[in-house]
Structures are given as C-alpha cells and as structure tokens.
Amino acid sequence: xxxxVFSDSVxxxxxxxxxxxxxxxxxxxxxxADIHWRAFQLNPDLPPAGRDRHAYLDAKFGGPxxxxxxHARIQxxxxxxxxxxxxxxxxxxxxxxxxxRLIRLADTQQRAATMVETLFQxxxxxxxxxxxxxxxxxxxxxxxxxxxxRAWLAGDEQRAQVQEDLQTAHRLGIGGVPFFIMDERYAxxxxxxxxxxxxxxxxxxxxxxxxx
Numbered sequence: 687x688x689x690x691v692f693s694d695s696v697x698x699x700x701x702x703x704x705x706x707x708x709x710x711x712x713x714x715x716x717x718x719a720d721i722h723w724r725a726f727q728l729n730p731d732l733p734p735a736g737r738d739r740h741a742y743l744d745a746k747f748g749g750p751x752x753x754x755x756x757h758a759r760i761q762x763x764x765x766x767x768x769x770x771x772x773x774x775x776x777x778x779x780x781x782x783x784x785x786x787r788l789i790r791l792a793d794t795q796q797r798a799a800t801m802v803e804t805l806f807q808x809x810x811x812x813x814x815x816x817x818x819x820x821x822x823x824x825x826x827x828x829x830x831x832x833x834x835x836r837a838w839l840a841g842d843e844q845r846a847q848v849q850e851d852l853q854t855a856h857r858l859g860i861g862g863v864p865f866f867i868m869d870e871r872y873a874x875x876x877x878x879x880x881x882x883x884x885x886x887x888x889x890x891x892x893x894x895x896x897x898x
Contacts (some may be wrong), residue, residue: 687719687891692726692855692865695785695805695816698760698771703864703877704802705767710883716891723798725786725851726863729779736780736817743779763877771810780809780817783848788822790844792831804829869894 689707693700711719732742743753757773764771785805792801808814808825815821823835855865866874866883868890874883 687716687887687894688869689719689721690724690867690870691721692724692851692860692863692867693802694726694728694863695782695789695802695809696780697726697728697863698764698810699877700864701769701806701810702760702763702767703866704806705769706877706880706883707866709767709880710887713880713884714887716887721799723789723793723802724854725789725848726855726860726865727782727786727852728863729781730783730852732779732781732817734781734783734817736778736815739776739779767877769810772813773810775811775813776809777813778815778817780815782816783845784819784822784839785816786848786851787839787844788826788831788835790847791833791835791838792826792829795831797830801826801829801831 691704691707693704707721740750744750747753747756757771761771761773789798789801789805792798804825805816808821809816814825816825819836819839822839826835860875862875864875864877866886868874868886871893872886872890874886878886
C-alpha cells in the first residue's frame with residue numbers, strides 16, 4: 687500500500703498521527719507500506735531563525751493559560767500513543783523549510799522514516815531547535831543520513847521539491863495536518879484513533895482491489 691503523509695515537524699498531532707498509523711499498520715496484514723512524507727508548513731511566515739516560542743505561542747493562542755491548556759490536552763493524547771511531549775524544553779518556534787528539505791534528502795538514501803522520527807524526537811522530546819543548521823546536521827547524522835549536511839543546506843537542492851509539496855497541499859485544499867492519502871483513493875485528516883486508521887486502510891485496500 688502506498689501512503690502519502692502531509693506533515694510538519696513542529697506539529698504534535700502529526701507525531702501522534704504517525705504513531706497511530708504505525709499501530710494500525712501493525713494490526714493489519716497488508717505487509718510493509720510504502721510511506722511517502724510530503725511537506726506542509728504550519729508557520730511558513732516565521733523567519734529563517736525562528737522566533738521565541740513562548741512569545742510566539744502566547745500571541746497566537748491568547749496567553750500562557752491558553753497555551754498550557756492546549757499543551758495538557760496534547761500531552762494526554764501523546765501518552766496514549768506512547769509519546770511523552772516535553773514542551774517545557776522547547777525555546778524556539780522554528781521555520782521548518784530546511785527540515786523538510788532534509789527529509790527529502792533522507793528519502794534519496796532510504797532514510798526518510800528515520801529522519802522524520804528523529805526530527806520529531808529532537809523537537810518534542812529533546813527541545814532542539816530544528817531550524818538551526820548545525821542542529822539539523824547533527825540530527826541527520828543520528829538518522830544515518832550521509833554527506834556534508836551543513837554545506838548541503840546552504841545550497842538549493844530539494845527547495846523546488848518542498849515548494850511543490852506546499853503547492854500540492856494548497857491545491858488539494860489541505861488546511862491542516864496530518865493528512866493521509868492511501869493508495870490515492872482514500873483520505874484521512876487528523877490524528878484519528880488507531881481503529882479509524884485500521885478502517886481507512888481496509889477501505890483503501892478494498893477500493894484498490896475493486897479498481898483491478
């Protein structure tokens with residue numbers, strides 16, 4: 687089964703959705719899925735160096751009390767998926783464009799899934815600034831991506847491909863992530879429960895079989 691996932695590395699629901707998808711695939715007998723990670727930016731207007739996270743979230747959500755309530759809800763959902771979000775460790779809200787480029791590079795080395803997971807862990811568990819070039823290079827090395835990552839990020843490779851993903855998401859009307867497209871025939875929006883993913887996978891498989 688081919689699954690496209692529109693996701694952003696600073697989206698906690700994308701991390702939860704990734705876990706739920708993995709758990710659903712483990713519960714089905716479809717065999718290994720071909721998962722293709724597509725870029726989406728929740729905050730495309732952030733400067734390349736990002737912004738102070740606390741000031742940014744307070745302005746976006748209306749103050750620290752609202753932010754704490756949102757974090758508590760996400761942490762509860764995360765625990766159900768086996769993720770311990772450490773929001774207090776995060777100091778920067780980064781621009782994720784280069785992180786998406788790095789996932790694309792990792793994909794050419796069959797390391798995309800590991801890179802996606804490493805970025806999520808780096809940001810949400812360790813509080814790393816995934817908009818920082820040196821940090822991205824260290825995380826890429828941890829994910830097994832080879833090459834001079836800092837020099838590569840200074841260039842233009844994969845910029846056009848990431849832009850194409852962003853434009854595709856806009857063309858498809860995707861306003862939020864995670865967003866999953868299964869075998870090009872079934873779409874699922876949000877970090878749905880595992881049981882909903884199982885149903886979606888089964889429905890996509892049935893549609894694919896009906897077309898053949």
